[in-house]
Amino acid sequence: MRFLKFLIVGIIFGIIMAKSEAFSWFRIQEMFRFQSFHMFGIMGTAVMVGMLGVFLIKKYNMRDFSGNPITFYPKEKAFVRYIGGGTIFGLGWGLSGACPGPMVVNIGYGYLSMIVVFLFAIIGTYFYGIIKDKLPH
């Protein structure tokens, strides 16, 4: 039962990804061609509202549902991994038109060929695990 809330939030997230059309290859192409404000509006709004929420959580030391303080962990200071990994991610995003969340939303939506993309995303992650220590971070 303690997982039920995550199932519900996940269902809502999946519906948002589909109804916002952010899960569509066409929308991602339109974004990278700067031919519509739609995707920039989605991400801009999400980040603005998110910033306000995080600011309020920190300002009022808000607690989560079980009474523990909500904590934010600063991400490790580095450069190469973020720009390198980010760029590779972006190449894949531009090609497949899907980041990890929208991949499974597409599968649920009925675009079953997205299973290929998702399986190879798992393989890509596994490959990172293998060569991790040889990569600069």
Added chain:
Amino acid sequence: MRIIEIIQQPWPWYVSGFLIAVTMLTLLYFGQSFGFSSNLRTICAAAGGGKFVKFFDYDWKKQLWNLVFLLGATIGGFIAANYLSNGEPVLISQETINELSEFDIAAPQGAQPMELFSWSAVFTLKGFLILAVGGFLVGFGSRWAGGCTSGHAISGLSDLQWPSLIAAIGFFGGGIIMTYFILPLIL
């Protein structure tokens, strides 16, 4: 117009963006953090990858909630397609339609181009490689960068984290390189 008909239309960017932030904040309230690509690592670990690769040798069961979230997202896609859709194709700009037609990608009939996602496309070498390489790069890149759109671009930027800004610049840089320099060669 009835409520269901309003919901069945595509949602405007400000509604969608707001709800994505609410999703992130709800997960914080539930004591977790929004980061979808962690699931890819969790799946590797749950499948026994930790026996062979140290990176996957950790207590992945703490991430079970995220796998449940992933299951939910899949169900959400199903619900959107079957109960919350008016069947209209994605409304992209005419400019994009024109540019994509130069690569023989037809105007949208649904959410995805059949030239790339139909089974007949998947069972060609080129079609298979586009999906496989695309997925591989997303999986590899997100782990190297330590997060994807949700973990960096939404969660990280909301928390004003410099690393996430660098990663987000990478996401866009990579996407632009793919769109302008590589897609024209392969499509």
